[in-house]
Amino acid sequence: MAKITLVEAINLALAHELAHDPAVVLLGEDIGPNGGVFRATVGLQERFGEGRVLDTPLAESMIAGLAIGMAAMGLKPVAEIQFSGFIYPTVDQMINHAGRLRTRTRGRLSVPMVLRTPSGAGIHAPEHHSESNEALFAHMPGVRVVTPSSPRRAYGLLLAAIRDPDPVVFFEPTRLYRLHKQEVEDDGEALPLDTCFVLREGRDITLVSWGAMIHETLEAAHVLAETGVEAEVIDLATLSPIDYETILESVARTGRLVVVHEAPRTAGLGGEILAEVAERAGYDLAAPPVRVTGYDVVTPLFKLEHEFMPSVNRIVAAARRVLEG
Amino acid sequence: MAKITLVEAINLALAHELAHDPAVVLLGEDIGPNGGVFRATVGLQERFGEGRVLDTPLAESMIAGLAIGMAAMGLKPVAEIQFSGFIYPTVDQMINHAGRLRTRTRGRLSVPMVLRTPSGAGIHAPEHHSESNEALFAHMPGVRVVTPSSPRRAYGLLLAAIRDPDPVVFFEPTRLYRLHKQEVEDDGEALPLDTCFVLREGRDITLVSWGAMIHETLEAAHVLAETGVEAEVIDLATLSPIDYETILESVARTGRLVVVHEAPRTAGLGGEILAEVAERAGYDLAAPPVRVTGYDVVTPLFKLEHEFMPSVNRIVAAARRVLEG
Amino acid sequence: MPSIVAHFDVPLVRCLDAEGRVVGDLPPLASDTETLRAIFRAMLRVRLFDTKAVALQRTGQLGTYASCLGHEALHVGIGSALRPEDAFFPTYREYGTQLWRGVKMSEILLFWGGDERGSAFAEQPHDFPWAVPIGTQMLHASGAALAFRLRHEARVALAIIGDGGTSQGDFYEALNAAGVWSLPAVFVVANNRWAISVPLAKQTAAQTLAQKAIAAGLPGVQVDGNDLLAVRSVLDDAIERARRGHGPTLVEALTYRLSDHTTADDARRYRGKEEVDRAWAEEPLVRLRRFLAERGLWTEAEEKRWTERCQEDIEEAVRAYLATGKPSPADMFDYTFATLPAGLAAQRAEALAAVEASPHG
Amino acid sequence: MPSIVAHFDVPLVRCLDAEGRVVGDLPPLASDTETLRAIFRAMLRVRLFDTKAVALQRTGQLGTYASCLGHEALHVGIGSALRPEDAFFPTYREYGTQLWRGVKMSEILLFWGGDERGSAFAEQPHDFPWAVPIGTQMLHASGAALAFRLRHEARVALAIIGDGGTSQGDFYEALNAAGVWSLPAVFVVANNRWAISVPLAKQTAAQTLAQKAIAAGLPGVQVDGNDLLAVRSVLDDAIERARRGHGPTLVEALTYRLSDHTTADDARRYRGKEEVDRAWAEEPLVRLRRFLAERGLWTEAEEKRWTERCQEDIEEAVRAYLATGKPSPADMFDYTFATLPAGLAAQRAEALAAVEASPHG
Numbered sequence A, B: 001m002a003k004i005t006l007v008e009a010i011n012l013a014l015a016h017e018l019a020h021d022p023a024v025v026l027l028g029e030d031i032g033p034n035g036g037v038f039r040a041t042v043g044l045q046e047r048f049g050e051g052r053v054l055d056t057p058l059a060e061s062m063i064a065g066l067a068i069g070m071a072a073m074g075l076k077p078v079a080e081i082q083f084s085g086f087i088y089p090t091v092d093q094m095i096n097h098a099g100r101l102r103t104r105t106r107g108r109l110s111v112p113m114v115l116r117t118p119s120g121a122g123i124h125a126p127e128h129h130s131e132s133n134e135a136l137f138a139h140m141p142g143v144r145v146v147t148p149s150s151p152r153r154a155y156g157l158l159l160a161a162i163r164d165p166d167p168v169v170f171f172e173p174t175r176l177y178r179l180h181k182q183e184v185e186d187d188g189e190a191l192p193l194d195t196c197f198v199l200r201e202g203r204d205i206t207l208v209s210w211g212a213m214i215h216e217t218l219e220a221a222h223v224l225a226e227t228g229v230e231a232e233v234i235d236l237a238t239l240s241p242i243d244y245e246t247i248l249e250s251v252a253r254t255g256r257l258v259v260v261h262e263a264p265r266t267a268g269l270g271g272e273i274l275a276e277v278a279e280r281a282g283y284d285l286a287a288p289p290v291r292v293t294g295y296d297v298v299t300p301l302f303k304l305e306h307e308f309m310p311s312v313n314r315i316v317a318a319a320r321r322v323l324e325g
Numbered sequence C, D: 001m002p003s004i005v006a007h008f009d010v011p012l013v014r015c016l017d018a019e020g021r022v023v024g025d026l027p028p029l030a031s032d033t034e035t036l037r038a039i040f041r042a043m044l045r046v047r048l049f050d051t052k053a054v055a056l057q058r059t060g061q062l063g064t065y066a067s068c069l070g071h072e073a074l075h076v077g078i079g080s081a082l083r084p085e086d087a088f089f090p091t092y093r094e095y096g097t098q099l100w101r102g103v104k105m106s107e108i109l110l111f112w113g114g115d116e117r118g119s120a121f122a123e124q125p126h127d128f129p130w131a132v133p134i135g136t137q138m139l140h141a142s143g144a145a146l147a148f149r150l151r152h153e154a155r156v157a158l159a160i161i162g163d164g165g166t167s168q169g170d171f172y173e174a175l176n177a178a179g180v181w182s183l184p185a186v187f188v189v190a191n192n193r194w195a196i197s198v199p200l201a202k203q204t205a206a207q208t209l210a211q212k213a214i215a216a217g218l219p220g221v222q223v224d225g226n227d228l229l230a231v232r233s234v235l236d237d238a239i240e241r242a243r244r245g246h247g248p249t250l251v252e253a254l255t256y257r258l259s260d261h262t263t264a265d266d267a268r269r270y271r272g273k274e275e276v277d278r279a280w281a282e283e284p285l286v287r288l289r290r291f292l293a294e295r296g297l298w299t300e301a302e303e304k305r306w307t308e309r310c311q312e313d314i315e316e317a318v319r320a321y322l323a324t325g326k327p328s329p330a331d332m333f334d335y336t337f338a339t340l341p342a343g344l345a346a347q348r349a350e351a352l353a354a355v356e357a358s359p360h361g
């Protein structure tokens, strides 16, 4: 089995579902002959035809709205938004319709769609190409939010997202697209959307993160291990609804929590997780939990993007504060 | 001095700024001869003319985008979105431009606009007319989010919002529009946007809320007082950036915190506040802090809206849990 | 001299004038007397239902309600022109279409009565529920039409939107998408001259709304929307064209909102009585009734019988509506996802406990 | 027979053909030789700058860069047609316009080099910076035009957008708003036939993009965008019309993206060499050079001298760009609001401390 990158794993999962489920249709800007600006859909139109892989006009509200109509009529559209900085015109359709149609029709209609989008900073991209905005979608009832952090999880979680009977926003960390390779078996096995993944076990402190920041978080755990601190690293993976059982179980053991994300701090998902843990396991905490996040500023152009993104050092420092606290 | 309602206080503040600052221009759907669907702009077009109070075509992305262009060219547009359920098409313009123009041009251009919108449930309104979505805007760097909870604060905070040199999203709780009257002096005095308001002092527990839920929160404090519990009630008022000093100072005294909001729980602002307090004042907390919020479901149609909105009972019960904790 | 590289005409189709006199070519439907009578009955029925719904709101038995007064020819015209397997994408006042397509009067009342079960449509499987966020439904229709196209189904998606709605980006994006893929879609603009208090002249500088089709490369047609025969003539062509795979059409139907915008509105604030009086002279029932009566296809006696029959049905629907209990708070949770996530299950339990603890809030 | 209630023509304006031969009425500008020469010099200059910028990216000295190759007549045409007090709303490749209006080459490089100071425009006070979210800038232009209108200023807002951008709802909403208030705005569609890999035929079924104006009740004109004289002829009229308060115009400029979409793109994946070769034969510099040369207004010697002069300026701009140090991390915070809120001040301190602690991240 050849090792593949995360973006190749996305391609593999898309191809698998296109081949096995005639209801799956891909749509988006430049996903056809061009294969997507990140090459996530390369070769798919050639292989499955223009009736399964559709280049759309340039309009994101349109992409979301079309997907909703298609999904309600029985297709399983997988739509690509070219960069997460361009996802905002979909917010209206996603919150007012995609996440709402099942409950407002009491189950008569539903929206089994996926909205895929590259996400995050760190690849020296132009303005508006480096945003992390998962928290906006996590606040939408009826919408699942998922992000993978390895090729294998990208494959398994994307399969699950496509098969899920409800709308899923699927954030793909651009920084990881080509960073690592992993053996990924094309066995059509989906991963569950109701669980976090424990990537590293540890008894001293719980580090929760997702997407590209998993990379720095694991490195921080490695650094901490050099001084004998065993950090447990949890990949949140499904950002909404959140599997709190895994996190609470971990915190019950470690008594210490750091949440790491790239998105701005205020009203980000780090707040959500700290709050829930404080509410439900406040007495388990040996020290105040801490967030390490992007700052409450516009994602800067790339000369400063590394100063914006949480660094291994900041994570380690935060963990040490919590350990000493 | 006559007593006026919250919506009348909004009208008073708008009239004051229109009269005193020629740069102020109102725009929105049905705000002219109709005076706004909630009558917030009643009489203003007649008084100040069609060049100051503009009925717009029906398009919310347009309203936000126009306001940005107007503001960057030196006007101070105050735009109305008819209901907060229709504010989503503005998200793209607000996050990608309104909150961003100052930093991306290093101060050359700025966006002194206000986006006013009625917000919240509880008035038996039709579908999509009862949403609470302040958290989406609080997550946007460079954007202020403000909500009043009394006629006097409506007047003072709206003046401040219009005079602020940066974009402000101003949520007006529909449930309070006509609930109470208060004497409001039309003295042109703005209230500060960098502070919460302590509405009731108390030593036993801190209750933080905003907008219409202030009403239930104060009632809960009253119920608690009957059993000798003195709750401090803080009106957050400016939801972003948050004045944490006032909250932390209160929690340092009470050691107990409940945050109440109507918006869905996950990734709502309650999480933000609990997290920040846990981080910065974890050791001050005598018991785990608690959120009382709307559930993670679509705001239901009105037959169930009271089951959705946090009730006095739920707030009291949560406070008692924290007090016993 | 610049050369002319493109050229467009916007036609207007009329069949009957306000008095029911023939003023244009009649469609085949004009001689299908049974269908015509059924259509007129449906127009009368929805007028009666609408009157009752407004009365229910006025007496505190219904929430805010959006009347369809004056739109009956257009709405029933659409309902009768579509096939059951087609899909309809309404705004919030097309009861005439919906009743024809299997939505129940009691469901309409439930919706405006604040109950999601009103959108569950027991006998209409695939039509979308009311779209309150203006313009959004246009894209759903294009999406549905795209699904039909990709699956080679001979089905048509029809969306309706108001004159105000044509200012929304979604309106235009939907037309453009339908054009690109030549989708089996029909878009109807109900130009009733007002968007709440905003008159058409403040909505757009376009002299017709049909011409908005040109932006997307679609044909655009104006039709007298109070003239049932003209409406059907134009719709039958557009639907047939879509069904045969020849692409979408934009139809602008000229009509008038004879009522307030909704029961929460007071139109006297922003429009004069004379304008409304003039519009009443053009309303759709009179002319079709006269057309039928003059051909011996409708009598006063029939009208009386049918009215009574409708009133009974309406009363029954009202009883069913009023007898429908409050939904369970559990319903808020049980349809959020296909299966209940753990966190939501806990909130559900909390909500049920809260209701138990204090049933009155 | 339906009556025709509206009728529209879309004109195409051309002055010079690909060889610089006169094929249409010449505008007054054609005899203003000094301005024409200045325009040609600016076109040459931006072509040279563009070539250099691509080279900088290829050698790792610049981030992703969007080339303007082939758009020089249109961009410099716009720049030279506007007055300083007018406001320009670009997409991301209109360097020809921006350089004319006071934006510096080093600023353009800074922007694509990942530095916000590139949008600070030391010598251009009110033009908007690059709009990367496609279509959004159209509304800013309408908003600016509305401001000018309300303040009775004789200023014009001009926005440009690509063929792909015309599919966005914001595009249409901006046109519609401009029509309603008869705003002093000019909207230019740079129809370069491609939106990254999507050809025009997949973007819209409209046979021209100028006709999209009809949806908003505006005049729409097509112009050969590679023909400087035609561009100026059409723009001068549109800008004059706007300035006099006669309302907005939509101009579709036919041109071609001779480069890849950006340096991150490889256009060979989706378009053939022949098409690009044909487009090269139509490119804008050749015909204006020939027009001038044949009238004795431009010589090879001048071209050589001017090219050298430009190369020096460009080298200097590159040096200034490369010499610009990294911005301070404090800058992330200091321009977020007019004054720094307490919470952000704490984050600022944290960020500066983090950088201090580990300057290399």
Ligand SMILES: Cc1ncc(C[n+]2csc(CCOP(=O)(O)OP(=O)(O)O)c2C)c(N)n1
Pocket (backbone or CB within 6 Å): B029, B058, B060, B082, B083, B086, C091, C093, C132, C133, C134, C135, C161, C162, C163, C164, C165, C166, C190, C192, C194, C195, C196, C257, C261
């Ligand atoms: C996106 C959005 N903005 C605003 C509203 C509030 N609103 C409800 S109906 C309406 C006017 C609609 O006018 P029109 O499209 O002409 O339809 P009509 O009501 O006349 O049938 C407005 C502004 C809304 N429902 N959705």
Ligand SMILES: Cc1ncc(C[n+]2csc(CCOP(=O)(O)OP(=O)(O)O)c2C)c(N)n1
Pocket (backbone or CB within 6 Å): A029, A058, A060, A082, A086, D091, D093, D132, D133, D134, D135, D161, D162, D163, D164, D165, D166, D190, D192, D194, D195, D196, D257, D261
């Ligand atoms: C809202 C949005 N969606 C997607 C993109 C990604 N994108 C950048 S340029 C482009 C194509 C634009 O084509 P066109 O409008 O024709 O302009 P051109 O690049 O040809 O000048 C796309 C899809 C974007 N920048 N903004």
Ligand SMILES: [Mg+2]
Pocket (backbone or CB within 6 Å): C162, C163, C164, C190, C191, C192, C193, C194, C195, C196, C257
């Ligand atoms: Mg209308």
Ligand SMILES: [Mg+2]
Pocket (backbone or CB within 6 Å): D162, D163, D164, D190, D191, D192, D193, D194, D195, D196, D257
């Ligand atoms: Mg293009």
